[in-house]
Amino acid sequence: MFNKLHRTAEELIQHSGGRATAGRIRILSILLAEQQAITHREIEQRLPQTLQLDRVTLYRALEWLVGKNLIHKVTSDDRAWRYHANRELHSHQHAHFKCTRCAQVICLSDLSMERSWHLPIGYQFQEIELTVKGLCADCS
Amino acid sequence: MFNKLHRTAEELIQHSGGRATAGRIRILSILLAEQQAITHREIEQRLPQTLQLDRVTLYRALEWLVGKNLIHKVTSDDRAWRYHANRELHSHQHAHFKCTRCAQVICLSDLSMERSWHLPIGYQFQEIELTVKGLCADCS
DNA sequence: ACAATTGCTGCAACATTGTTGCGTTTATTT
DNA sequence: AAATAAACGCAACAATGTTGCAGCAATTGT
Numbered sequence: 001m002f003n004k005l006h007r008t009a010e011e012l013i014q015h016s017g018g019r020a021t022a023g024r025i026r027i028l029s030i031l032l033a034e035q036q037a038i039t040h041r042e043i044e045q046r047l048p049q050t051l052q053l054d055r056v057t058l059y060r061a062l063e064w065l066v067g068k069n070l071i072h073k074v075t076s077d078d079r080a081w082r083y084h085a086n087r088e089l090h091s092h093q094h095a096h097f098k099c100t101r102c103a104q105v106i107c108l109s110d111l112s113m114e115r116s117w118h119l120p121i122g123y124q125f126q127e128i129e130l131t132v133k134g135l136c137a138d139c140s
Numbered sequence: 141m142f143n144k145l146h147r148t149a150e151e152l153i154q155h156s157g158g159r160a161t162a163g164r165i166r167i168l169s170i171l172l173a174e175q176q177a178i179t180h181r182e183i184e185q186r187l188p189q190t191l192q193l194d195r196v197t198l199y200r201a202l203e204w205l206v207g208k209n210l211i212h213k214v215t216s217d218d219r220a221w222r223y224h225a226n227r228e229l230h231s232h233q234h235a236h237f238k239c240t241r242c243a244q245v246i247c248l249s250d251l252s253m254e255r256s257w258h259l260p261i262g263y264q265f266q267e268i269e270l271t272v273k274g275l276c277a278d279c280s
Numbered sequence: 281a282c283a284a285t286t287g288c289t290g291c292a293a294c295a296t297t298g299t300t301g302c303g304t305t306t307a308t309t310t
Numbered sequence: 311a312a313a314t315a316a317a318c319g320c321a322a323c324a325a326t327g328t329t330g331c332a333g334c335a336a337t338t339g340t
Binding site: 075076077079100106120121123124125126127129130133134135136137140 | 215217237246260261262266268269270271275277280
């Protein structure tokens with residue numbers, strides 16, 4: 001199971017024209033294995049004893065993966081980025097749900113985000129970021 | 141002009157059952173005078189020389205104003221809260237626009253946010269936070 | 281297989297934003 | 311004016327993220 005993710009991660013990274021280092025592969029595997037968007041800290045904790053990475057290295061690897069469009073960042077209100085692997089389904093615009101009690105963040109894929117609205121004249125649209133807050137199934 | 145805002149701010153604070161201190165009145169005046177949501181730092185810079193407040197005091201005053209529903213906080217992706225006075229029009233759910241070049245944040249009032257979507261079973265809705273990103277009229 | 285090269289890593293130091301504890305001052309109440 | 315509860319300022323701390331630089335390692339060329 002994990003070997004499969006590991007191989008997938010390795011391929012994705014190689015196809016992106018970067019060095020497939022142990023750290024990057026492991027980080028991407030962790031994010032691929034995760035259903036929800038997780039923080040830098042949570043990723044750090046999921047790293048095995050045998051492969052501890054420096055905080056800075058982790059930040060830089062994540063930044064690199066974002067640049068290669070393999071993962072994406074989610075803004076949260078606790079001023080900590082959360083990261084999530086890009087899957088086909090929601091590679092572009094999608095929304096996130098954040099539990100106000102346990103801080104869990106998940107992706108909402110079937111959220112219709114039609115642009116039934118207008119920006120003021122002269123304004124130019126780039127992207128939309130939508131977070132729904134509430135209680136998750138465990139906390140409600 | 142400013143006197144009028146000052147008086148409005150003072151009344152709002154008194155009606156909220158709190159102490160109408162010079163700092164709180166000034167902060168609320170500043171936010172009432174502003175069309176866009178601004179950061180803690182920007183508020184600090186708009187304080188007159190004669191009324192410099194400690195960082196902590198400013199944070200606490202803002203927190204208090206949020207609790208009294210006189211202003212609201214906006215999450216941004218630069219991990220800095222932005223604050224904006226609550227006006228009738230968008231006292232509850234509304235969206236924000238953030239310019240990706242100059243970082244200006246404005247409120248979008250006429251954004252239809254019908255809940256045409258569903259949360260997973262067991263999840264409970266509380267609030268929605270929507271930020272549209274792009275270029276503002278000056279930057280595009 | 282080996283050396284060169286490019287880019288990745290780790291360390292240390294720093295920056296920014298926000299929070300907590302506590303003693304002092306101030307706005308309001310009486 | 312005095313009492314009191316609330317607000318303030320200072321110092322220290324916490325969390326998250328960034329930058330510069332020296333060294334190491336994965337890839338490339340031979």
